[in-house]
Amino acid sequence: MLSVSQRGQLLPPSPYRHLTPYAEAARQRGLTVHPLNIGQPDIETPPLMRAAVQQADIRVLEYGPSAGFDSYRQTLAAYYQRQRLNVTADDIIVTTGGSEAISFALLACLNPGDEFIVPEPFYGPYQGFAVATDTRLVAVSSYLEDDFALPPVAAFEALITPRTRAILLCNPNNPTGYVYGRAELEQLAGLCLRHNLYLLADEAYREFCYDGAFTSALELPGAEQHVVLIDTISKRYSACGARIGALVTKNKALRDVVFKLAQLRVCPPGLGQLLAQAAADLPADYFDHTKAEYQARRDLMVRRLQAMPGVRCPEPRGAFYVLCHLPVDDAGRFAQWLLEDFDLRGETIMVSPAAGFYATPGLGRQQMRLAYVVSHDIIERAMNCLEAALQQYPGRQE
Known part of the structure; x- marks a missing residue:
């Protein structure tokens, strides 16, 4: 019987793309899925x-x-x-x-x-x-x-x-x-x-x-x-x-x-x-607007996250990601639950469980990465989803 290479078997799945099938299934059920899982900016290519x-x-x-x-x-x-x-x-x-x-x-x-x-x-x-x-x-x-x-x-x-x-x-x-x-x-x-x-x-x-x-x-x-x-x-x-x-x-x-x-x-x-x-x-000041926009998005997302009970969120100083601790048993299960069993008025979110960003077993199990590469309105709606989901999730931990 043919087998694939050991290298192929050892390759880990993408920590931010592996939930894509669940997101697609949620969209097919009619849900709006806000993508906070990947660093794909919505800012227009010049x-x-x-x-x-x-x-x-x-x-x-x-x-x-x-x-x-x-x-x-x-x-x-x-x-x-x-x-x-x-x-x-x-x-x-x-x-x-x-x-x-x-x-x-x-x-x-x-x-x-x-x-x-x-x-x-x-x-x-x-x-x-x-x-x-x-x-x-x-x-x-x-x-x-x-x-x-x-x-x-x-x-x-x-x-x-x-x-x-x-x-x-x-x-x-x-x-x-x-x-x-x-x-x-x-x-x-x-x-x-x-x-x-x-x-x-x-x-x-x-x-x-x-x-x-x-x-x-x-x-x-x-x-x-x-x-x-x-x-x-x-x-x-x-x-x-x-x-x-x-x-x-x-x-x-x-x-x-x-x-x-x-x-x-x-x-x-x-x-x-x-x-x-x-x-x-491009003009010399091209990055001024883009940088200011990302900073405003960061400030909004961090403010919303830090106001949620049980969430711990350092303020990122660069890039466009937030890595936060959640009051859940397992962020991977929580991320899948968000796409399979949760919605807030027809909306939910796709996130990246943080365990895939660690090599040490057990680390990142209660953490997730969120990308603030979407508009202020989407961030607000996504944070509303997350706040409600954390209250409803069966595996919530105080």
């Missing part, structure tokens, strides 16, 4: 960027360079330079979304069986990327009671083994919204220098910090050869479907290996690069 694709005079959509169009890499380098980063086009490999950049980073920096350390809770697919690249994710726990601050560097150091090759950090953090400051990043960079480790910096939400300045790992003095920046336009310009990301490194030997990986998949999406390159023509 018309100027869309027009670059709509008006392109292309007769043959041909292969592009494996590293990405030189014109786009120059544009992207100029963007980083405006962020005070010493980046040139030669430091950039354009990728098929941030997901491919993560995969390339693990394949280029780690050997099969090697380990990388990640603070948990973490972006759920990191577990899947570890399985797919035959590497091992090692989690160091952060806690809601500490607002998910970076664990002590000693906790990272205690996990280092002869197989450890990298530390992976998402900043601002998905799913917690925590923003790691310069002092925390310098501590991690020092650790990487002492133990000769890579620092993989997933900065997909770099534009969305609400309560202070953002520090990129590429700003850290002396760590340039160790830092691998993972980036994407998906959240920055509300262009998730364009599938354009980037891997940026000053380490030429590493960049050459990543380039060979890029050649294997031939080239990143050409139309997506046209769209992304047009971002150079």
